[in-house]
Amino acid sequence: MNTPDLAFLLSELSRVDAPSGHEGPLRDWLQAHLPPHTTARVDGLGNLIVLPIGTQAVEVLVVAPLDEVGFLAQPGPRAGWVRLAPLGPAALPGAAAARVRFVDGTRGVLTRDPTVAKAQGWDAWLCDVAPASVPVGQPAVWDTEPIVQAGRVLGKAVGVRAALLATFHALQHAQPRRPTGWVFAAREQVSGHGSAPAAFGLRPRYALRVVPTPARDEPGRRIPGVRMAQGPGLRRREWGRAADARLVAWLARVAREARLAVQDEIPQEREPSWASLPFVAAGLPTATISIPTRNLYAAHQAVALDDVQTAAHWLQAALEAEGDPLA
């Protein structure tokens, strides 16, 4: 995967709309590009589960998010105006208006409700869709055209799409030493709902996740974290619990031996998909590779293409490495 290809694919995937619970278009894109040696199915929650043809049981599960943060239309004060409820931790817009795009193609512009005196989250914002109308419950996403600039892609949902692309690259190119299943998980932005039920059905020995993570490298930040364009992160812990120490040590060793630039991450924020995967069935050892993303959950996000490429190679190397990481 060279840089121009990656930039093109990331831009293309940024344009695909897949708010949580409505991931169909992105699932269709993936299914159209699956390598020939695989078979895919969609489970009851909308997860896309990909297995090599003939696989009876998997030992390793690789998980990447399918969905992006979005919105649902709520009743508005009059025709042509709706309110929005966030799907996942969508960042509130700043002082300037932002645009959203409903899945039926209708565009809306966010504006502050002048009758709401104080900031009250999303209740203080109105979405102007006039003269069109959208039904209550219609999903929407940020309406942002991706831009490629100096080795970075800026746009909506580029963080989650970068994680998905790194995983998809490994699916296309890796020759795993152990039977491996791939889950492109639905509803991950709303508390990690998709991956755990998928894992329950597949019963792997361990799981590797690839997710976007907030880059904490703005000037003046008191507690710095992972930095963009310094390599993907290796999570030492998730919110409120440690990552599996054996898998973390093994991923670190793989990166060292492959001479990949990676960085340690100790997340400060609570990430939506933090909770459920390690607690599936009798417990599932899990570790996470993260891709630093500026303005994660906002209309304009930024990722470095080098970070995405390194994450893809790291995951591929991990799947092809000798030895049992849980031994």
Place this chain on the structure above:
Amino acid sequence: MPPTPPSLRPAAFRWLRTLTEVVAVSGDEAPARAIVRRALRDQAARLTTDALGNLLLHRPAQSTAKRPLRVLLAAHLDEVGFMITHPAGEGLYRVQPIGGLTAATALGQAVWVGPQRLPGVIGAAPVHLQRGTPRLPTWDDLRLDVGPRTPVEPGQRATFATPFRREGNTIFAKALDDRVGVVTLMELIHHAPPHVDLWAAFTVQEEVGLRGARVVAHAVNPDVAFALDCTPARDLPGPDGRLDPAFNTRLGHGPAIYIADRRTISDPRLVRHLQATAERLGLPYQFRQAGGGATDAGAMHLQRAGIPSVSVSVPARGLHSPVATMRVADWDATFRLLWAALHALTPALLEQTP
């Protein structure tokens, strides 16, 4: 084309009165469970109670289909209330909330303690004896007063002492969340669709974390699940006369179909099915505003390899307080919508991608 859905029977109103006047706070749902079990004893179906206290009814499909759709309907038995924690002398006791209740809601309320509904009061000082700047009470400030000779013990549950009352199209009662769902489920069992393998679950401990539904869904392993609940309507105008934009639902606008809440994104196929059913029959319905709150669907849809789930609720004002208000017409439309949706449910619905 399925036949026209029936309306609620007069018995439903009698059961709702009985069920809203018992004390069945989370973790001690036995009084409500006993009433439901008695009401369903004539059903030709198997009734079991699991280890957590969930009451389960299984009514196999009465069709020749090789693998009928396995449908789980869940309504929770428990209500919010109080637990008596320790004595403070002279018939006074400290209490702690069970489920989502604020101390301000409890202040100055008459309560019933335990299954015997022993009378008590959570007292408030009269205004002319209050000093300093008024502030909202905390649970540490409150004392339950049952009198010195009433046999009350720490660990017992209590809840608001509110008799059921119906005035025309309006019902005033405590614990409509979720006794109205429980009675709706009892009515659906009475009118059960013959073509589905029906599992009805009267779940426990919903108000303290959707706990009962979690084990029920794991045990039953259904193809689809419906949570039948009661959801807040915050549709009263504010001081400026404007409707609160976050009204959640409105009384008189029919059953509330959930698209998303704090714990669940409803299965879009089931949402579309409910909406299409309502429109085909000309039944009123509303989409509950997305946002906070959760139902048993939040636990059910994540069990095993994922269970397509949706919630349908009767809207009511004043939930988690001494008395709530709902409209009979909304309740009847909720029952009719669910009845029709279940009768029209086929495996083909699940063959669509979510």
